[in-house]
Amino acid sequence: xxxxxxxxxxPLRDLRVSVTDRCNFRCTYxxxxxxxxxxxxxxxxxxxxxxxxxxxxxxxxxxxxVTKVRLTGGEPLLRKGLPDLVAMLAVVEGxxxxxLTTNGSLLARDAVALASAGLRRVSVSLDSLDDATFMAMNxxxxxxSKVLExxxxxxxxxxxxxxxxxxxxxxxxxxxxxxxxxxFRGTGHIVRFIEYMDxxxxxxxxxxxxxxxxxxxxxxxxRFPLDPIAPNYPGxxxxxxxxxxxxxxxxxxxSVTRPFCxxxxxxxxxxxxxxYTCLFATSGHDLRARLRAGxxxxxxxxxxxxxxxxxxxxxxxxRSEATAGWQKVEMSYIGG
Ligand code: SF4
Numbered sequence: 001x002x003x004x005x006x007x008x009x010x011p012l013r014d015l016r017v018s019v020t021d022r023c024n025f026r027c028t029y030x031x032x033x034x035x036x037x038x039x040x041x042x043x044x045x046x047x048x049x050x051x052x053x054x055x056x057x058x059x060x061x062x063x064x065x066v067t068k069v070r071l072t073g074g075e076p077l078l079r080k081g082l083p084d085l086v087a088m089l090a091v092v093e094g095x096x097x098x099x100l101t102t103n104g105s106l107l108a109r110d111a112v113a114l115a116s117a118g119l120r121r122v123s124v125s126l127d128s129l130d131d132a133t134f135m136a137m138n139x140x141x142x143x144x145s146k147v148l149e150x151x152x153x154x155x156x157x158x159x160x161x162x163x164x165x166x167x168x169x170x171x172x173x174x175x176x177x178x179x180x181x182x183x184f185r186g187t188g189h190i191v192r193f194i195e196y197m198d199x200x201x202x203x204x205x206x207x208x209x210x211x212x213x214x215x216x217x218x219x220x221x222x223r224f225p226l227d228p229i230a231p232n233y234p235g236x237x238x239x240x241x242x243x244x245x246x247x248x249x250x251x252x253x254x255s256v257t258r259p260f261c262x263x264x265x266x267x268x269x270x271x272x273x274x275x276y277t278c279l280f281a282t283s284g285h286d287l288r289a290r291l292r293a294g295x296x297x298x299x300x301x302x303x304x305x306x307x308x309x310x311x312x313x314x315x316x317x318x319r320s321e322a323t324a325g326w327q328k329v330e331m332s333y334i335g336g
Pocket of ligand 1: 277
């Protein structure tokens with residue numbers, strides 16, 4: 001089957017699957033409580049794709065070139081029975097990388113079940129080791145120690161090396177960057193420092209609050225000299241660096257100062273079955289209606305192919321005053 005190529009010459013390789021729009025955190029850069037408060041209407045269960053529907057989309061997408069699936073949310077571990085979905089996806093032909101992004105709050109509980117079901121790796125968000133800062137950022141009073149327990153449980157369950165994602169915001173946790181690097185040096189785990197992004201429309205993003213990757217690297221390098229290393233594969237989002245003294249590796253994800261749209265091979269499936277071709281998209285393509293209207297595999301394949309071949313997204317390259325007013329989809333709805 002010929003693999004679809006988008007208008008900028010990019011294949012489809014990486015499908016991010018959101019399994020819920022709910023989360024038990026209210027991270028200020030993603031799901032601020034002022035917007036996602038007590039009265040916020042989350043998706044009803046009947047609107048969510050079933051595990052069978054998700055698996056069908058993944059199976060068909062694998063036929064078009066997808067080799068990597070990342071489960072996301074909201075917080076994916078809130079979706080009941082998630083290990084069952086993992087077991088279904090782990091046997092889909094062509095998917096050789098099945099991973100998950102979590103805030104780590106429930107990882108100690110679920111790590112063994114996820115690994116036994118066939119999950120290969122896990123990425124854990126942890127924005128500070130300092131409890132006061134971390135709790136201020138997750139706005140759910142959740143301590144860093146519990147996330148660290150989850151990381152240890154995931155490593156013990158064989159889901160390592162763990163990627164630890166730290167979103168760096170000026171004046172909030174930028175002072176914790178070196179401590180975070182030091183904490184995971186020599187552990188085999190990989191910290192990725194993420195530039196704060198203007199995802200969605202609710203986090204009040206300002207360019208002044210972005211700490212450029214170069215600044216993060218300079219701060220760490222001053223203490224622990226670093227050398228750049230080659231990407232693991234084309235389209236990898238992180239720029240990789242290794243500690244000169246053999247202390248391991250870190251990464252930076254610099255969507256603002258070093259856009260990587262040129263090699264972006266990612267699509268995102270929302271929990272209710274809409275396909276988005278960019279993290280900063282303003283609209284998606286409803287697959288659920290077709291799935292539930294009895295569309296054949298060929299119909300769905302044609303739909304996926306036509307969506308991808310018309311894709312021209314490169315938001316991070318065109319981010320400017322002109323894009324500031326875009327009504328972008330919320331990251332908590334389609335996953336990071
Ligand atoms: S901004 Fe959109 S097109 Fe660019 S790398 Fe991110 S998801 Fe891909």
